[in-house]
Amino acid sequence: MTTTVSEKIFVKGNEAVAMAALEAGCSCYFGYPITPQSDIPEYLSRELPKRGGVFIQAESEIGAINMVLGASAAGARAMTSSSGPGISLKQEGISYMAGSELPGVIVDVMRQGPGLGGIDASQADYWQATKGGGHGGYRIIVLAPNSVQEMYDLTMRAFDLSDFYRIPAMVLADSVIGQMKESIVANPRLAAMLPAKDWAVRGRAEGTPQNVVKSLKLGDGEMEKHHWMMHARYQELADKECRWEEIDTADAKLIVTAFGSTSRIARTAVAMARAEGMKVGLMRPITLFPFPKQAYATLSERCKLFLDIELSTGQMVDDVRLAVARDAEVAFYGRPPGTGSLPTPEEIYEQIKKQCRA
Amino acid sequence: MKQVFSRPESLKNVSTHFCPGCQHGSVHRLVGEALDEFGIRSKTIGIASVGCSVFLYGYFDVDVVEAPHGRAPAVATGTKRARPDRIVFTYQGDGDLAAIGMSEIIHSANRGENITVIFVNNTTYGMTGGQMAPTTMPGQKTSTSPYGRDAANDGAPFKMAELLANLDGVAFSARVALNSPKNVLQAKKMIKTAFRYQVEKKGFSFIEALSACPTNWGMSPLDANQRVTDEMIPYFPLGVYRNTANL
Numbered sequence: 362m363t364t365t366v367s368e369k370i371f372v373k374g375n376e377a378v379a380m381a382a383l384e385a386g387c388s389c390y391f392g393y394p395i396t397p398q399s400d401i402p403e404y405l406s407r408e409l410p411k412r413g414g415v416f417i418q419a420e421s422e423i424g425a426i427n428m429v430l431g432a433s434a435a436g437a438r439a440m441t442s443s444s445g446p447g448i449s450l451k452q453e454g455i456s457y458m459a460g461s462e463l464p465g466v467i468v469d470v471m472r473q474g475p476g477l478g479g480i481d482a483s484q485a486d487y488w489q490a491t492k493g494g495g496h497g498g499y500r501i502i503v504l505a506p507n508s509v510q511e512m513y514d515l516t517m518r519a520f521d522l523s524d525f526y527r528i529p530a531m532v533l534a535d536s537v538i539g540q541m542k543e544s545i546v547a548n549p550r551l552a553a554m555l556p557a558k559d560w561a562v563r564g565r566a567e568g569t570p571q572n573v574v575k576s577l578k579l580g581d582g583e584m585e586k587h588h589w590m591m592h593a594r595y596q597e598l599a600d601k602e603c604r605w606e607e608i609d610t611a612d613a614k615l616i617v618t619a620f621g622s623t624s625r626i627a628r629t630a631v632a633m634a635r636a637e638g639m640k641v642g643l644m645r646p647i648t649l650f651p652f653p654k655q656a657y658a659t660l661s662e663r664c665k666l667f668l669d670i671e672l673s674t675g676q677m678v679d680d681v682r683l684a685v686a687r688d689a690e691v692a693f694y695g696r697p698p699g700t701g702s703l704p705t706p707e708e709i710y711e712q713i714k715k716q717c718r719a
Numbered sequence: 720m721k722q723v724f725s726r727p728e729s730l731k732n733v734s735t736h737f738c739p740g741c742q743h744g745s746v747h748r749l750v751g752e753a754l755d756e757f758g759i760r761s762k763t764i765g766i767a768s769v770g771c772s773v774f775l776y777g778y779f780d781v782d783v784v785e786a787p788h789g790r791a792p793a794v795a796t797g798t799k800r801a802r803p804d805r806i807v808f809t810y811q812g813d814g815d816l817a818a819i820g821m822s823e824i825i826h827s828a829n830r831g832e833n834i835t836v837i838f839v840n841n842t843t844y845g846m847t848g849g850q851m852a853p854t855t856m857p858g859q860k861t862s863t864s865p866y867g868r869d870a871a872n873d874g875a876p877f878k879m880a881e882l883l884a885n886l887d888g889v890a891f892s893a894r895v896a897l898n899s900p901k902n903v904l905q906a907k908k909m910i911k912t913a914f915r916y917q918v919e920k921k922g923f924s925f926i927e928a929l930s931a932c933p934t935n936w937g938m939s940p941l942d943a944n945q946r947v948t949d950e951m952i953p954y955f956p957l958g959v960y961r962n963t964a965n966l
Contacts, residue, residue, distance in 0.1 A: 423823075571782060
């Protein structure tokens with residue numbers, strides 16, 4: 362057996378996303394410039410044509426997501442990327458993709474909002490990403506990297522999950538993770554057991570059934586059945602695909618919980634607290650949908666105090682409170698997104714001390 | 720005995736939901752005949768839009784993707800770029816193409832996407848009950864222009880075949896009508912040309928078909944057909960507005 366050992370390379374988070382997309386066999390990218398994610402279309406505009414792939418800078422985010430819809434319907438691995446204002450525009454297309462059971466990867470490098478907001482990091486699009494985002498009552502797969510390595514690994518994972526479950530998948534990053542450089546190992550793609558895309562439009566050759574990719578369901582009971590089918594897939598995702606990381610939780614009296622860039626800051630603060638002898642751990646959800654509810658429930662059987670940290674006034678905290686045992690307390694410390702509002706490790710450490718004293 | 724007339728193979732043997740006197744059926748038939756005559760049915764992918772045109776998959780015996788309202792040219796772009804060996808056409812109404820989807824149609828045309836767009840202009844939103852469309856004519860009363868379209872308030876109707884003819888990416892742009900046997904034969908010729916250009920990879924081809932909507936115009940089928948002759952054609956002249964073969 363031969364194993365390939367990849368060399369370490371030093372790249373930006375956004376570049377890691379683009380590299381992973383190529384490794385994952387993404388042949389079609391459609392996007393529109395917006396800070397802080399423009400490195401992704403820039404990279405792919407250079408690299409995709411060399412490999413016979415398709416790169417189009419669309420007329421709008423709406424155009425881009427609908428090109429993803431069309432390419433995905435034809436069986437291709439397709440991707441788009443954007444940030445808050447653009448992700449809002451894509452919600453129409455994402456809803457249609459969800460309704461049409463189409464895979465596709467959407468990368469959201471979060472920036473401040475609402476409105477034009479600003480280009481610094483934010484986690485205030487957690488609700489938009491994890492609760493459906495568009496109309497009609499659906500969910501998409503949401504993966505939250507906290508390092509450049511995970512930008513690479515989770516982008517590749519997003520393509521496989523999306524193809525397997527026929528649900529759009531989002532990589533939910535932010536401008537800190539997208540813009541920072543770290544060393545990574547660009548692992549080769551692992552072979553995944555994926556079902557054939559026999560539903561894709563290819564032209565109805567003789568003897569093959571007509572394939573129709575659509576979300577209009579007017580038949581008696583047809584839409585209700587479709588919703589229950591989607592619901593069952595979400596349950597299957599929850600049963601099989603939850604991912605999270607725990608650090609020092611075994612004996613913890615306080616568990617700090619955070620995702621994405623905030624979890625990196627929290628990790629430093631937890632280490633500072635441990636160095637001072639405080640029994641503090643970290644719980645970091647990697648999949649935001651499916652949310653690792655069971656993992657929180659299990660942790661809360663032995664640890665009754667949680668501290669949720671977010672770069673918002675509190676969104677994921679709702680899901681944490683729903684997931685933990687009834688007698689567990691969930692405190693919250695957040696900073697709304699904005700220039701200068703990224704908390705320091707010392708700031709979070711002070712919050713940990715406050716909770717440990719209480 | 721020689722059979723001289725039958726349903727095109729590209730159309731299913733079903734009845735449609737179209738109202739009596741509506742000319743969507745005629746346009747469907749001409750597109751079906753074109754697909755049959757080029758022998759391209761088995762490699763054709765239709766992109767349905769939102770409106771009366773949404774049931775494309777129920778009538779055409781081809782693979783179909785249903786697009787969000789107005790987005791069919793963007794969806795077609797993705798499908799065609801992913802499968803450049805397929806024939807891809809969109810089928811859109813006036814509200815879909817010239818209002819909510821204006822950005823998608825202009826940019827797809829400008830990129831010279833090698834697709835065919837069939838645009839049915841009946842000067843109203845048919846499916847939603849006859850509201851004012853971007854092609855509703857000056858003075859025309861609709862359910863949202865009860866005093867008649869007023870250019871000072873609503874702007875003038877878009878003339879899409881002429882507008883798109885200004886773009887370098889467009890290989891063929893023509894306006895046709897289905898109001899007389901002569902015009903139906905001419906429409907057939909134009910639709911065939913549009914698909915031929917796609918088969919020959921010449922670029923974006925566009926057909927605007929003027930159509931009657933008796934139900935929402937509040938007219939009998941015959942009167943509605945007469946309105947196409949008397950009012951629509953003088954305002955929306957028939958003809959070829961761009962043909963790269965002649966440039």
